Amino acid sequence: MFELFSYGDAGWGDEILQGLAITVQLAIATLPVGLCIGFLAAFASMSRARPLRFLGFGYTTIMRGLPEILTLFVVYNGAGLLINAALRWWAPEASPIDFSPFAAGVVALGMVFGAFAAEVLRGAFQSLDQGQVEAGRAIGMSSRQIFLRIQLPQVWRFALPGLGNLWINMLKDTALVSVIALDDLMRMTKVAVGVTKQPFTFYLLACLIYWAMCVLSELVLAQMERRANRGIRRA
Incomplete structure (x- = not known):
C-alpha cells in the first residue's frame, strides 16, 4: 500500500503533494481578497448613507444565502464571458482571454469569505467603546489615527x-x-482513485491532510489570540 504514496511513476506521492501546494496557495491568496471585501462590506453596512447600507446588507445577505459551489460556477463561467465581452468592445481584434480556475477560485471563495467576514467585523466594530473614539478626537487625533x-x-x-x-x-x-x-x-485525489480503484485509501489520506491543516491552523490561531489578548485581564 505504501508504494501508492511513493514518488515517480510507481506512486502518487508527488501528485498529492502538488495538489496540496495548490490548495495552500489558493487559501493564502483568497484570505486577503476576502478580508478586503469584508472590510468594505462592513463599512458600507455601517455607513450613514442609506444606499451604502442597502448595498452592504444586500451583499452579505445574498452571498451568505448562496451555496459556495453555485457561486464558484457563476464566477468561473460568468466572469470569463464578461471579461471577453468587455475586451471585444474595447479591442475587437484581440484574442479571447481564458479565465483560469485558480483565479475563479480566489474570486468566488473571496466573495463568500468576505460576506461572512463583514458580519464578524461589523459586530466587532459595534462592540467598541465609543468613548475611546471621542477621547481620541478630544486630544486632536485624526480619523485615520483613531482607526489605526x-x-x-x-x-x-x-x-x-x-x-x-x-x-x-x-x-x-x-x-x-x-x-x-x-x-x-x-x-488529484480523485484522479488517483480513478486510476488505482482504491477510493478508501486515497480519500482517507485526503481526510487526514485536511484535518492536519485545520489542526495546524487552530494552533496558529490560538497563538494569535493569546498575543492579541495580552495585557487583558480575564474575569
Missing part, C-alpha cells in the same frame, strides 16, 4: 475568533474548486 491606533487593534482582538473559524471553513471549501478542473488536493 484605537479601533483596529481592538477590532482585530474581537474579530479574530470569528475570522479564524471562517479561515478554517474556507480552507475546507477549497476542495470545491476541483469541480472546475483546478489540480488541487481533492482533484
